[in-house]
Amino acid sequence: MMRFVQRAARATMLLSLMLFAAAQPAAAQQILRDSETELFLRDISKPLIEGAGLNPRHVQIVMIQDDEINAFVAQGQVVYIHSGLIEAADNANQLEGVIAHELGHVAGGHAIRMNDGVKAATGISVLSILLGVAAAVAGAGEAALGVIAAGQQAAMGNFLSFTRAQEASADEAGSKYLSAAGYSGKGSIEFFKKLQNQEFRLAIPQDNSYGRTHPLSGERIAALEQNYRKDPAWNRPTDPAIEMRFKRIKAKLLGYLDPRKATMAYPESDQSIPAHYARAYAYHRGAYPEKAAQEVKALIAAIPHDPFFLELQGQTLLEGGDPKAAIAPLREAVARAPDQPMIAVMLGHALVASDDPKNIAEAKQVVKSAVNRDNDNPFAWYVLGVAYDREGDAPRAALASAERNNLQGNNKLALASARSAMAGLKPGTPDYLRAQDIAMVSDYELNKNKKKKKKAE
Structure with missing residues (x-):
């Protein structure tokens, strides 16, 4: 019985760590500060921030040194952009699309609501452990481990579904902010296609986003492209x-x-x-x-x-x-x-x-x-x-x-x-x-x- 409880505890700890990692932004990264870059980010973000109904004085766009092509939000009105993402972007409009998406997370309060997703997934996990312990007490050790494993899978599936819904919501909100700012959505689509090419290179299946924190890039392109093409700004070029x-x-x-x-x-x-x-x-x-x-x-x-x-x-x-x-x-x-x-x-x-x-x-x-x-x-x-x-x-x-x-x-x-x-x-x-x-x-x-x-x- 003691050995079973130890195994169950290790499984619970692993799930908790996975949920924590999924719920928390990257930390302890070096912030890169440059006057010209900060002014540029502030200028291109201002119309998007206003389009989101936020106050530009209260929203920060911060660059951090990281080669990964990524951006994220933390609690508060702060958008963090990796240096690798700026290097990967081909033009200003692609960067505008990324910022618009992240502002969707800010306006939606997603960083704060992330705890709701963690709480729901943890509840499923704890319930499965209690059922597993009960089965073990009854002498069904292997069945108990199966119950716990199934509970963990359900908990993680629940959490990933929660984060995918947040990402889809931020995509939709970001498209509205681009339109309000008079920015074309072409850059957003172009950047999603960059990410899709990465998924192809990594041999990520393109027929199902289950098991991922984000929807597949192909799904996001399909959901957004029609809306973008209807927008008056679709063919509007970026200011030279x-x-x-x-x-x-x-x-x-x-x-x-x-x-x-x-x-x-x-x-x-x-x-x-x-x-x-x-x-x-x-x-x-x-x-x-x-x-x-x-x-x-x-x-x-x-x-x-x-x-x-x-x-x-x-x-x-x-x-x-x-x-x-x-x-x-x-x-x-x-x-x-x-x-x-x-x-x-x-x-x-x-x-x-x-x-x-x-x-x-x-x-x-x-x-x-x-x-x-x-x-x-x-x-x-x-x-x-x-x-x-x-x-x-x-x-x-x-x-x-x-x-x-x-x-x-x-x-x-x-x-x-x-x-x-x-x-x-x-x-x-x-x-x-x-x-x-x-x-x-x-x-x-x-x-x-x-x-x-x-x-x-």
Whole structure:
């Protein structure tokens, strides 16, 4: 009997893990941040978000570093797009189709409702185990295992049916958002056909989607294509300016993530702007500074005051060991794109790294402005902390360190830095109260982790 219960417990645990994996998005992946890419994603998503009846200020489109062709939503109004999906997309309209689908999940509250699917499947599984245990007590051990196995299969089938229904719902909603935005559905169909080709290569049967979390791509194409063709936007081309912006971010992404592949995809015979962009990042990442400088020079010659080309010029100079030379292009980039805090942080970094005391006040000013716009950037708090330290303002340097460690989940360091800041700040001031908040949160988290550890022991 004990052996049977152990086997049943292992089977239950396996099912639970499978349900958990199916119900949870990918985690612990590196977020990729780039000013130009984030602005592009925000611009193409805005009409879709409005079409979904959501507030563009509350919805985030986040890129994560992952080669897999995938996108997903988590709880809250956040859409995560894998870098591999952007690389796989052929045009901006295909990316718009993916975002529209994911917004269907957001508007439908699917991440929250996923727990309903898990609960229903778990209920089936638990019932089958109880029946199996009863059969085992009666002496029918093999029959009991059969009952449990059948229960597990039914539970998983129930859960997969639930997720397929959510995917079909998101497809339908996404088609409405594309129509409301005036975007063609061609890109959506094209991308589903890409996925269908992958299914063919993986020899996935195309006659039945049972056992899958998503409907088969062929089923999705058949369900959506007629609606898309009737829409007035079906033959509407993508704005050429949007298409060029897509080509730029795709090229720079490849140059940054895979320099060798980028130089093969964009050989030097290709003198287009995306090709120069890809090679500039690839050569910079590959430690060929002279070649990178030539590619950046070609970009700026083509569009002299483009803030993102100026940002790249400043970045290559700064990371190449010449922060003083990086200041001028970064100053112009900030002036031409004042709403891009990450460029301002890079300028602050160059000013601090120049080792010129005259630049510290400017560094502090531009980085403080940046964190007011985007306070979730740990590196910005690091640069601001260095600027405060150079000025001899130890309490605010400690507060900046507390902010950085708090964002990075380093509760012990955050608590120590917050307490150090409080010791030198005037009680009741905004900075003191902020340090106090960080100290309280960090102390709470540390105590919570201690209790968990003791309980586990």
